Each structure stands twice: as structure tokens, then as C-alpha cells.
Amino acid sequence: MKPDLMKLWEQYKEHDDQIAREELIVHYSYLVKYIANRLAINLPNYVEVDELISDGIEGLIEATEKYDLLRKIKFETFASARIRGAMIDGLRAMDWVPVSIRQKSKELEKTYAHLESTLGRHATDEEVANELGLTMQKYHDLVRDASVTAMIYLEDLLPGEENASQNKRMINLLRDDQAENPLDMIEWSETKSILAEAIRKLPEKEKIVLELYYYEGLNLKEIGEVLNLSESRISQLHTKSILRLRGRLSRKKSQVF
Numbered sequence: 001m002k003p004d005l006m007k008l009w010e011q012y013k014e015h016d017d018q019i020a021r022e023e024l025i026v027h028y029s030y031l032v033k034y035i036a037n038r039l040a041i042n043l044p045n046y047v048e049v050d051e052l053i054s055d056g057i058e059g060l061i062e063a064t065e066k067y068d069l070l071r072k073i074k075f076e077t078f079a080s081a082r083i084r085g086a087m088i089d090g091l092r093a094m095d096w097v098p099v100s101i102r103q104k105s106k107e108l109e110k111t112y113a114h115l116e117s118t119l120g121r122h123a124t125d126e127e128v129a130n131e132l133g134l135t136m137q138k139y140h141d142l143v144r145d146a147s148v149t150a151m152i153y154l155e156d157l158l159p160g161e162e163n164a165s166q167n168k169r170m171i172n173l174l175r176d177d178q179a180e181n182p183l184d185m186i187e188w189s190e191t192k193s194i195l196a197e198a199i200r201k202l203p204e205k206e207k208i209v210l211e212l213y214y215y216e217g218l219n220l221k222e223i224g225e226v227l228n229l230s231e232s233r234i235s236q237l238h239t240k241s242i243l244r245l246r247g248r249l250s251r252k253k254s255q256v257f
Contacts, residue, residue: 001075009069024064025057028079032056035083041219043091044148051094052087059086097149105146105243107132112240113247122203122244140236147239198248206241209234 001009005027011020036052063079111131115123123131129139199207205227212218212226224234 009067009075012064013067013069021064025060028060028064028075029057031076031079032060032083035080036087038217038219039084039087041221047091047094051090055086055090056083059083062086101145101148104142105149108142108146109243109247109250112243113250116244116247143236143239144232146243147235194249195245198245201248202241202244206237206244209237210241213238 005024008020008024008027011017012024032053036049036056039052040047040049059082060079063075063082066082067075067078108128111128112123115127115131119127125136125139129136132139132142134142199210202210208227209223212223213220218226220234220238221231223229224231227234229237
């Protein structure tokens, strides 16, 4: 960290200097715009970037207030997950996904969970389509429709949790974060293990898409260029990976908790 930034952090954290706090927020505001623009690429056109930025600023303010200099974690890393999480909270509050699409996504998720539990392996597209009584074209249409919700699913809590905006999210569980008490630490540690196991068991291409999208920050078009696949194919892989994960996490959660 540059000396001038470190000085601002020390002034704010050690002396509650509100001017230093405001300067820090202004300095790091570029993170909000960057994350908002990246997220908006994969969302419907009617989702306004300005709305994402507004929510992201709230996440940045919270991150600034909670950041601990002694933990030696880069603020950019610490803040990015919270900024993105605040934007996701805003999307959820907007209730922007039609009920019919939510229902379709849930139906797919349950079908993946049932088949893969029964088969003990990855369910193929043909098997899922057959289980749903759909032609392959209708199945692909269903996956396409579900893709609008999949963009935010990995940020969400384990299925069944309430008050998502007040809790940690999956994306934060893969980063260095502290639980608020020992019982939380045990539960979130178990959750991290469940998620890691579920990701390890994904088909290889789906695993790569998650890595590039959530941890390398690439959008779907860029991932397509890396893997030499169309953007629509990458979207399909991403959607199916999230459906598999949520199905497995739901099943594992009922077993563990």
C-alpha cells in the first residue's frame, strides 16, 4: 500500500478522522464502477448500471468501515466481494426476475439434484431433458431462460437461508473472512467445505467457467474467447454449473445441518 494511502487509513482507523474516511471512499470508488460495468454485461438491458453503482457505493462504505489494517489483506480484495454483494442485494430487492423464470430455474435445479443423486454422476443434457419430458430444443430453451438468474446464484446463501442481505454470501466464503462467533465459524467452515467439494465434482469445462468468471473477473464473451466457444455456449455452461451446485448444496445442507 502506498504511504499516502496508509496514512489515510491510519488517520481514519486510529483517530476516527472522517475527512480521511471520505478521501478513502473517493479514492476507491473506481472499484464500484468497474464491478458494476462488469456485472451489467451479463444482465438484461433493463437493469441500470447507475442502480448497481448506487448499491455498490453502500458496499464500499461498509467495507471501509469494517476493514482491519492488522489483517494484512489488500483492501481491494476485501472490498470487491462486499461491493458485488451489495449490488446483488440491490438486484434481489428490485425483484427483477419474473416468477415464471424463477420457477423454471427451481425445476431444473431439483431435476439435476435428483438425477445426479440417483445416478451418482453428472447428469447429461439428454437425461435431464428426458426426466422433464422435453425435447432437446425445449430443454435448451429452458436453460437459456434460467440463465438470467444464474448470474447471481453463486453469490447467494445456501438454499433455504433467510434474510440473505444480512448474511455472508458464497463468494465471500471462498475469501479470507471472519465469522462473528465460534459457532458461526464452525458452520461457515463446514459450508466452505461443502462448496469446495461440490465445485470439485463439476464437469471440467463448467469448473473452468466458474473460475474465470468469479475469480478471474472475465465476462462471458471473454471466457468464450479463452475456451474458443460461443458466448451462448459459455452462458449455458455457467447456468448448468450453478444449477448443479445449488442442487448439491441443498442436499448436503440437509445432511450436515
